[in-house]
Every structure is written in C-alpha cells, then in structure tokens.
Amino acid sequence: MIDIFLVPIALVVVLVMLHAWFGVGILKRGIIFTDLAIAQFAALGSAISLGYFHEEYFYILTLSFALLSAFLIAIASQREIKLEAFIGLLYVLGASGIMMVLSHSAEGMEHFKSLLASDILFTSPNDLYKSAIIYAFIALALWKILPKTKGFVRELLFFSLLALTVTSSVQLAGVLVVFVLLIAPAFVAISLELKKPLLYSFFFGWFFSIVAIIASYYFDLPTGYSIVFLGALLSSTIVLFSSKKNSAQN
Template sequence: MIDILLVPIALIIILVMIHAWFGMRILKKGIIFTDLAIAQFAALGSAISLGYFHKEYFYSITLSFALFSAFLIAVASQRKIKLEAFIGLLYVLGASGIMMVLSHSAEGMEHFKSLLASDILFTPRDDVFKSAIIYALIALVLWKVYPRVSGFLKELLFFSLLALTVTSSVHLAGVLVVFVLLIAPALVATAIESKRALLTSFGFGWFFGISAIIISYYYDLPTGYTIVFLGALLSSIIVLFTSKKRL
C-alpha cells in the first residue's frame, strides 16, 4: 500500500506548493477564475491533441493554448473592462470548445472526465520528476526575475508562468484539481488571517490532498474528484465559520 501511495502523495505535496503561491497572488488581484480559464484553455489544447492528432504534439499544443489565454488575460488586465466577466467568457469558450472537439471521439466523455480530474493514484514516477523540475524552474524565475519587472511585462510574465504551471498540472491532475489547489488553500489562509499565510496554505493543501488520496484508495473512489470534493468542502466550512458578518 505504501509504495502505491508514495508517488501521488509526493505529487500532491509539489502541486500544493507551487499552486498555493499563485493562489495567494490571484486572490490579491481579485481575479479568481483566471486559473480556471487558463486551465480550461490548456485542456482544450489537450483535447485537440487527443481528438485530431492522436495525442501527438500533446505538450506543445496544450502549452500553446494556455499561453495564448494567458496573453489575452494580460492584455485585458491593462484595459478598462470588466476583467472577471472577460475571464468568464474565456472559460466558457474553452469548455464549449472541448465538448465540440471530443464530440467526434467514441471515448469523448472519458477524455472529458479525465481532463476535469485525473486519477493521480497511478501517476508514473517519471512524470512527477519532470513536473518537479519544471515547477522548480518556475519558482526560480518567480524568485529572481518576477520582482524586478513592472507594468505590462510583469503581468505578462505572471500569467505566462501560471500558464506553464497549469499546463503541467492539467496533464497530471485535471482542471478542477488545479482550481481547488490554487484557491482553497489560499482562501483558507486569508479567511483565518494567518500571519504566515503561505505556510498555512501549504499545510491545509497538504492535509486535504493527502487525506483525499488515502480515502480514495481505501474506498475505491476516483482520486481527482475526491481531492476536489474534500478541498472544496473543508475550505467552504472553514471560511463560513471563521468569516465575520457584514455590518
């Protein structure tokens, strides 16, 4: 049992760390569904690779679509428009595009379910190593380069790095898992007004992520959807009970 669980637990630890950082920034920017829109575009690229190219050029097509949506959001963030509404349109554009592409596939719905939330219990060890290297390089750029740029270039760099992160994450875990790992830990850390918000978000993300993996293993449940359910449930309860009433 331990051998089976070690790889997905290592994966969830890595995913939580990179996504919690982005989640804190997304909450501060007030554009909550940015990651969901980018993830949906990444999934659209994946669907096109699956539906029309028999999974050839999978990573390059997925990344291209994610970067394209990141560019659109970066441009929109510099204009006087309802940014959240624009991001919502990108999300439904990506979602509807996926359904249109996969409608011609006999296994379309299975692909769609996998794009939403993958069964990370059986993630190959090599995929975890590759993703860890990618995330480490992204973290290095965020540490060394991101603080030194400003204006549109800073926004473009932020959303491009988010797109690169999401591309790898959607392939490993799925759109909904990416969203809950980005938002739930950051939202809880913000709601309880933690003085060490990032560390708190790490701890909460690891707790529900690892718990969901163990629960899914013992009760034969889909791992990705269990992570999404438990993360959304616990964070909703914590936020409701710790938040103050409006005057």
C-alpha cells in the first residue's frame, strides 16, 4: 500500500523545492501570472505536437514555446509597460491556441484535461529520475550562474530557467499544479512575514501536496486537481484571515 505513494511523494518534494524558489522570485517581482503564462505556452507546444505531429517532437516543441514566452517576458520586463497586463495577454494567447489546435483532435479534450492537472499518483520511477536530473542542473545554474549576472541577462536567465522547469513540470503535473506549487507556498510564507520564507514555503508545499495525494487515493479523486484545490484553499484562507485590515477603508 505504501509503495504506491513513494514515487508521487518524492516527486512533489522535488517539485515544491524548486518551484517555491521561483515563486519567491516571482512574487518579489510582482508578476504573479508569469509561471502560468509560461506553462500555457509550454502546453501549447505539447498540443501542437499532439495535434499536428502525432506526438513527435514533443519535448522540443514544448520547450521551444516555453522559452519563447520566457524571452518575451524578459524583454517586456525591461520596457515601460504594464507587465502584468502583457503577461495576462500571453496567458490567454496560449490558452486559446491550445483550444484551437486541439479542436479537431478526437483526443483533444482529454489531452487538455491532462495538460491542466495530471494524475501524478501514477508517475513512473523513470519519469521521476529523468526530471530529478533536469531539476538538479537547473538548481545548479540558479546557485552558481544566476548570482553572477545582472540586468537583462539576469532576467533572461531567470525566466529561461523557469521555462525549462515548467516544461518538465507541465508534462508531469499539469499547468494548474505548476501554478499552485509556485505561488501558494511562497504567497503564504511572504504574507506571514516569516524570517525564512523559502524554508517555510517548502514545509507548507510539502504538507498540502502530500495530504492531497493521500486523500485523492482513499477518496478516489483526481490527484492533480486535489493538490490544486487543497493548496489554493489553504493558502487563500491563511492569507485572508492572517492579514490586517486595510487602513484606507477605515
């Protein structure tokens, strides 16, 4: 019985650690939907692979579209524009593109559902090992290379590494799971003004992800959506009831 939980729990442990780091960076930049836009573009690349190439060039197309969105966001971050609005447009561009590409596919809607949130309860050990290697290289680049850069190069590298992370994560977990793992843990830790926000982001992300995995198994619920639901519910509740009342409304 316990064996079925080992791989998905190991997966979310790795996912939370890397995504929470990016989440803190995204929140500090004030561009909340960056990861969602990049994830949608990655999903658009995978949809094109399915709709037009019978799933050939899957990883290349997924990564290419994710990097394209990262490049556009990096450029936009250096311009005097409403960055959040621009990122929102990228998100709807990717989302609508997916629906257009998959509209004539017999398996389109089923694939679209898996792109949003996959059933990670049945992740294979091989997928976990491959992703762990990719995430290890990304973490090494974040630790050794990113601190040595600045300006546009730093932003481009940050968003490119985020795109590479999202590319692997979308295939394993789905767009919505990626978003909640990036934002929810960091949002709670920063909102509570904890002294070590990244560390507490890890603990919170691990908590709701593991609880959701176990609950989805025993209650026969879709695992990915269970993680998204519980993460969004807990984080929004904690932040709402722990925040101070806006003094401007008094």
